[in-house]
Amino acid sequence: MSENETAIGAAAGTESAPQASTEEITYHAVEKDGVVTAIWEMQGRKHLRTIDPRSRQGQDILRLYTTEHHDDAGEAAASQ
Secondary structure (H helix, E strand, O other): OOOEEEEEEEEOOOOOOOOOOOOOEEEEEEEEOOEEEEEEEEEOOEEEEEEOOOOHHHHHHHHHHHHHHHHHHHHHHHOO
16 A cells, blocks of 8 residues: 655744755645554655654644635635
């Protein structure tokens, strides 16, 4: 089985260490059988770190995405 990568949102963040690139930080969910198994923190095409979706930070990222995703879907349905 292959793992699917799904973009789950972007956040421009400031890190404690200076960044060489000005590209924004994005988060990508890695799914297997419909379950998020990892969250990749990316800067452009560079993988910065992997976040456990069961961790507090992983849950916060997933919650933020699902909130935005449902809000966007609700607005689209309301405008029709």
